[in-house]
Amino acid sequence: MNQHLKSENTQQKLVANAVGSEGERHVREQLAAFCRICDRFGWTELIYNHITARVSGPDRQFLINQFGLMYNEITASNLVKIDVDGKVIDGSNAKVNAPGFTIHSAIHMARDDAHYIVHTHTTEGVTVACSESGLSPHNFYGAQLHGQVAYHDFEGISVDIAERERLVASLGNKNYLVLRHHGLLACGETAAAAFFRMYQLQRACEVQVHTMQMGKELRPLQEAVLERTLMQSQTAVAKGFDEKHGFGQDTYDALIRQLDAEGSTFRQ
Numbered sequence: 001m002n003q004h005l006k007s008e009n010t011q012q013k014l015v016a017n018a019v020g021s022e023g024e025r026h027v028r029e030q031l032a033a034f035c036r037i038c039d040r041f042g043w044t045e046l047i048y049n050h051i052t053a054r055v056s057g058p059d060r061q062f063l064i065n066q067f068g069l070m071y072n073e074i075t076a077s078n079l080v081k082i083d084v085d086g087k088v089i090d091g092s093n094a095k096v097n098a099p100g101f102t103i104h105s106a107i108h109m110a111r112d113d114a115h116y117i118v119h120t121h122t123t124e125g126v127t128v129a130c131s132e133s134g135l136s137p138h139n140f141y142g143a144q145l146h147g148q149v150a151y152h153d154f155e156g157i158s159v160d161i162a163e164r165e166r167l168v169a170s171l172g173n174k175n176y177l178v179l180r181h182h183g184l185l186a187c188g189e190t191a192a193a194a195f196f197r198m199y200q201l202q203r204a205c206e207v208q209v210h211t212m213q214m215g216k217e218l219r220p221l222q223e224a225v226l227e228r229t230l231m232q233s234q235t236a237v238a239k240g241f242d243e244k245h246g247f248g249q250d251t252y253d254a255l256i257r258q259l260d261a262e263g264s265t266f267r268q
Contacts, residue, residue, distance in 0.1 A: 027053050028076035030191040031063055032266040034118065037195060037255050039071035043202065045121040046070070050100030053191065054108050054115045060084045062108050067095040075268040084109055098159045106164035107171060107187060114175075114187040116194035124205040125184040134178055137226050138218045139211065141204035144233035146226040149201070150174040154181040176201050188247065195255075196248025200233075 031053040038044060038051065047068055055061045063079045065071070081090040086101040088094055104117045128135055137146040152170035155163055171177050175197055177185040184201050188194030211218055221229075259266060 023056050025076065027055060028063060028079055029267050031065075031079060031116070032074050032076045033252075033256050033259060033264075034116070034191050034195060035065055035071040035074035036259055036264055036266045037252075038118070038120070040255075041199075041202075043118075043120045043122055043198070044071050048097065049120055050097050050104065051118045051194075052100070052104040052108065052116070055081065060109060061089065062104070064096060064100055064104065067097040067100075075266055077268060102158045102161060102163060103167060103185070106167050109164075110168040111171075111173075111187065113189050115189050116191045117185065117187045118194050118198050119179075119183060119185045120198065120202070121183040122202060122205070124209045125178075125202060126182065127209050128205040129178050129183060130181050135201075135204055136208050136218055138221050139204060139207040141200055141207055143221055143226050143229040144200055145176055145204060146230045148174055148230070148234070149176040149178055151178050151180060154179065190247070190249065190252075192249040192252035193247040195252055199248075199251075 031051060034051050034053075038049075043049070047070060049071075050064055052062050052064045055063060061081055061083055063081055065074050066078055066080050069078065078094075080088055080092065080094040080096055082096055082101065082105075083089050084105050086096060086098070086105065088096060100119070103119060107114050107117055134151060135145065135149050136142050150171050152167050155166075158167075171185075175187050175193075177187075179185060184198065184205070186194050186197035186201055188197055208218075
């Protein structure tokens, strides 16, 4: 066998080992698509942001984008598998973002329903995170999140393992988190749910920031209207017209169809 074929076979074996089971393959494709979708929306911070997914099975293991790669370079096979201690366990020498490990692993370990977690540093998200009052419910998107958003105080760059417990306590049982002075985080039982929650959170921040730029006070919504909007958002939207659609699943599927139609390499 010549050297070229040896190299090619070795690469194929590495990819096969990285992908793992059929169930893991699905998670890898969902997560790789998530990265490409975030790139499409501009929810990126060079090589520094991160999205993670828990791998099904008895062991607490999860996938994270390889540190050093842009979101538009992420594929199913170059995602990195790590354990709860941040150790790379897929046989590769890939680098992992330390803050990504600290923030995400804490939530993955504490919340059985948090299969996917996305964290962003968008300008609007950080702007709202720096404001004393935080996220306002007084716009179409913010009203859908009334009372659903948690907050975690900034402690510096998230590399301290000791921050895990405090971060988990801040999040509690909520799925939306504003990291004060830092950015936004959303989690979900599916990639679609995590994406859609981040979409809601990001859009609420965008509208709030633009409203603030007008130099006028926000026009408040009545509490009864906020409660009604929350109920509509978290029930009708969450379930769709039947249980098969799930929270944001139709939207996520449409975005994946766009990626496929454009010839995206995320499934590789």
